[in-house]
Amino acid sequence: MATSVRSAVAPRRLVPAIPPASAGHVRGQARFGTRTWPGGARGLSMVVAGSTRRRAREGGDGDGFLGAPVVGGSGAELGDQLSVVMKFGGSSVSSAARMEEVAGLILAFPEERPVVVLSAMGKTTNLLLLAGEKAVGCGVIHVSEIEEWNTIKDLHIKTVDELGLQRSVIHDMLDELEQLLKGIAMMKELTLRTRDYLVSFGECMSTRIFAAYLNKIGVKARQYDAFDVGFITTDDFGNADVLEATYPAVAKRLHGDWIRDPAIPVVTGFLGKGWKSGAVTTLGRGGSDLTATTIGKALGLREIQVWKDVDGVLTCDPNIYPNAKTVPYLTFEEATELAYFGAQVLHPQSMRPAREGDIPVRVKNSYNPKAPGTLITKQREMDKVVLTSIVLKSNVTMLDIVSTRMLGQFGFLARVFAIFEDLGISVDCVATSEVSISVSLDPSKIWSRELIQQELDNVVEELEKIAIVHLLQHRAIISLIGNVRRSSLILEKAFHVLRKSGVNVQMISQGASKVNMSLIVHDSEAKACIKALHQAFFEDDDVLIQAEVENLLVS
Numbered sequence: 001m002a003t004s005v006r007s008a009v010a011p012r013r014l015v016p017a018i019p020p021a022s023a024g025h026v027r028g029q030a031r032f033g034t035r036t037w038p039g040g041a042r043g044l045s046m047v048v049a050g051s052t053r054r055r056a057r058e059g060g061d062g063d064g065f066l067g068a069p070v071v072g073g074s075g076a077e078l079g080d081q082l083s084v085v086m087k088f089g090g091s092s093v094s095s096a097a098r099m100e101e102v103a104g105l106i107l108a109f110p111e112e113r114p115v116v117v118l119s120a121m122g123k124t125t126n127l128l129l130l131a132g133e134k135a136v137g138c139g140v141i142h143v144s145e146i147e148e149w150n151t152i153k154d155l156h157i158k159t160v161d162e163l164g165l166q167r168s169v170i171h172d173m174l175d176e177l178e179q180l181l182k183g184i185a186m187m188k189e190l191t192l193r194t195r196d197y198l199v200s201f202g203e204c205m206s207t208r209i210f211a212a213y214l215n216k217i218g219v220k221a222r223q224y225d226a227f228d229v230g231f232i233t234t235d236d237f238g239n240a241d242v243l244e245a246t247y248p249a250v251a252k253r254l255h256g257d258w259i260r261d262p263a264i265p266v267v268t269g270f271l272g273k274g275w276k277s278g279a280v281t282t283l284g285r286g287g288s289d290l291t292a293t294t295i296g297k298a299l300g301l302r303e304i305q306v307w308k309d310v311d312g313v314l315t316c317d318p319n320i321y322p323n324a325k326t327v328p329y330l331t332f333e334e335a336t337e338l339a340y341f342g343a344q345v346l347h348p349q350s351m352r353p354a355r356e357g358d359i360p361v362r363v364k365n366s367y368n369p370k371a372p373g374t375l376i377t378k379q380r381e382m383d384k385v386v387l388t389s390i391v392l393k394s395n396v397t398m399l400d401i402v403s404t405r406m407l408g409q410f411g412f413l414a415r416v417f418a419i420f421e422d423l424g425i426s427v428d429c430v431a432t433s434e435v436s437i438s439v440s441l442d443p444s445k446i447w448s449r450e451l452i453q454q455e456l457d458n459v460v461e462e463l464e465k466i467a468i469v470h471l472l473q474h475r476a477i478i479s480l481i482g483n484v485r486r487s488s489l490i491l492e493k494a495f496h497v498l499r500k501s502g503v504n505v506q507m508i509s510q511g512a513s514k515v516n517m518s519l520i521v522h523d524s525e526a527k528a529c530i531k532a533l534h535q536a537f538f539e540d541d542d543v544l545i546q547a548e549v550e551n552l553l554v555s
């Protein structure tokens with residue numbers, strides 16, 4: 001077993017204490033459940049516009065004012081500045097009923113002026129991907145029979161009907177989507193660029209429907225496609241990075257429109273525009289979280305809320321072990337490690353803008369809004385914290401690389417990493433000795449290019465020029481996110497549990513940030529390990545007692 005230092009995540013700065021901004025939200029929570037306005041145009045007009053004066057606009061104008069009576073008027077009437085981002089994931093907006101709930105949630109916080117970010121409805125992104133893949137091989141005349149395409153179409157039409165909207169809200173989008181699928185069928189290929197364009201229809205439709213619904217119930221809203229309002233990205237289709245130029249561009253557009261003609265912005269999550277290609281890009285799966293934090297930073301908002309289908313960030317993936325509990329507080333650093341090392345609940349890059357802008361992020365449950373959720377800030381009280389969360393990244397590939405020449409550690413490491421750089425492969429965990437190095441490869445980066453085996457063959461071929469290489473597949477990284485000051489206690493306990501379970505740890509790695517200790521085990525053992533570790537750390541008081549004793553000894 002090798003031990004090491006890992007440096008997968010960006011370096012950190014020391015930061016001041018939790019800002020008082022969080023207090024504002026607690027006020028909002030207290031109000032929830034005793035809503036003054038249960039919904040409906042009259043109440044909502046009071047909530048959102050601060051005025052009961054109405055202004056009806058007829059006919060769709062492409063801005064989300066789709067023929068419904070709307071409320072609002074001058075900026076003076078709407079009053080305040082935009083104050084929070086509220087991002088709702090696919091599970092939160094999966095049907096008409098869910099959209100009604102979400103509208104109710106937004107309006108339950110009348111003191112807020114939200115920017116709303118939405119993902120595609122339910123599983124639409126997956127369905128679009130499947131439809132695209134089927135289109136490649138089915139022939140143009142069979143496109144209309146693709147099951148996933150019909151499911152997407154039915155869901156969106158049903159939603160529009162149930163919300164009492166005109167089908168014209170999404171008619172053009174559905175038409176264009178069908179044409180695109182036919183184009184893919186004709187070309188018999190689905191490039192990464194076309195795939196991003198294809199999946200963008202999910203967010204483009206959900207936001208159009210939701211904005212139209214808000215307008216219908218009397219809340220003035222305006223739909224935006226992120227790629228048209230300044231989300232400028234790299235041209236890495238499927239996994240694009242947001243570029244710095246995005247912040248001023250987004251701020252200018254959203255703020256400018258708000259000042260001119262206040263209306264709740266409803267923005268597509270997940271999407272951007274490639275700075276060279278000008279084409280639609282996507283920010284990686286779950287990328288709407290990153291859209292939300294980017295807008296939060298761009299506009300300097302008070303809080304970023306990401307609404308999910310769980311009570312917040314949990315002590316482990318509830319699909320692996322249902323006894324997972326809510327983690328009430330996290331630092332940006334912990335949340336970043338957690339997301340980067342596989343917790344699906346947050347997009348890996350999403351904490352960066354929030355941390356840079358020092359804007360608290362709150363993870364909430366749209367199915368259980370009274371639950372306090374998880375508050376993520378720069379710093380938090382760590383005295384009583386031992387372990388925060390256990391994260392699993394499955395199906396990881398490891399490379400054991402042993403130098404054949406005596407290059408010396410410096411030259412050897414440099415050569416190895418130059419090869420990874422040349423091949424554009426990123427590394428999660430690293431363990432080194434003078435003439436050998438073990439690394440785990442970041443699966444998301446490899447998968448995104450769908451060339452797993454080919455890429456692995458390339459990297460092995462290159463490395464074999466300077467080393468003996470063993471490729472180990474089907475491994476899992478178990479990351480223990482916890483208190484740096486308790487690392488000995490965490491490791492002692494973890495190894496005790498794993499030894500009792502008969503598990504052999506193949507590599508351990510501790511990041512420079514030290515909030516994360518990663519253990520690599522065989523994939524087949526990983527889920528049982530998570531369960532045993534969870535029981536030991538979160539369901540057994542012993543560990544807390546040990547920490548208390550340590551506290552006393554220190555003080």
Ligand SMILES: Nc1ncnc2c1ncn2[C@@H]1O[C@H](COP(=O)(O)OP(=O)(O)O)[C@@H](O)[C@H]1O
Nearest residue numbers: 089090091308309310313314316317343344345
């Ligand atoms: N540590 C964790 N805490 C909370 N949820 C987790 C965790 N690990 C995995 N998940 C999964 O992440 C899901 C929420 O993320 P996601 O599906 O991206 O939400 P949304 O689509 O609403 O944005 C949960 O339903 C849960 O199954």
Ligand SMILES: N[C@@H](CC(=O)OP(=O)(O)O)C(=O)O
Nearest residue numbers: 089090119125285286287288
């Ligand atoms: N719809 C995209 C983007 C996204 O963020 O979705 P969600 O918020 O449902 O994870 C996806 O499925 O990846």
